[in-house]
Amino acid sequence: MRSVFHQPEAVVLASKHLTDGSGSLRWVYRELAPTEQQDTGWFLFADNDNKAWNDDPKNFMPLVIDAALAIESSLSFILDMPYGTDLVLDDRSEIKGWLDPTTRTPVWLSDASIVPNFKVIDGEVIEISN
Known part of the structure; x- marks a missing residue:
C-alpha cells in the first residue's frame, strides 16, 4: 500500500455537514x-x-487531502492506516485523540504519548512493531 499523500489528487469522501460548517468531524472509516486510483x-x-x-450518497462530496486536512x-x-480502519475523534478532553470506537483504545493522541504503528518510507506504508 502506498501513502495516500503520494497519489495524484487523492480524495476522501466527506459529509456535506463538514464542508458547509454545520457539523464537526467525529468519525472516519x-x-x-x-x-x-485517487480514492x-x-x-x-x-x-x-x-x-x-x-x-444518501448525495450528502457526501469528494475532497482532496489538503481540504480534508x-x-x-x-x-x-x-x-495511511490500513483499509478497514474505523476511528472516532475525541476532542472533548484536554488531549485530543483518535480512538478505536469498539475498544476506546487510543491510536493517536495529541500529546504524542501514543502514535500509530506505521511509518511512511519513500512513499510506502510500513507497519512497525511496538
Whole structure:
C-alpha cells in the first residue's frame, strides 16, 4: 500500500455537514478496496450525521487531502492506516485523540504519548512493531 499523500489528487469522501460548517468531524472509516486510483477509501462523518443522512450518497462530496486536512489537521496522523480502519475523534478532553470506537483504545493522541504503528518510507506504508 502506498501513502495516500503520494497519489495524484487523492480524495476522501466527506459529509456535506463538514464542508458547509454545520457539523464537526467525529468519525472516519476507510473502506476496503476503493475502485478509483485517487480514492483513498476514507469516509469522513460529522457529529450531526445520522443513518438516513449517511444512506444518501448525495450528502457526501469528494475532497482532496489538503481540504480534508483543513477541516482536521490530525487526519495526517491516521490517513495511511490500513483499509478497514474505523476511528472516532475525541476532542472533548484536554488531549485530543483518535480512538478505536469498539475498544476506546487510543491510536493517536495529541500529546504524542501514543502514535500509530506505521511509518511512511519513500512513499510506502510500513507497519512497525511496538
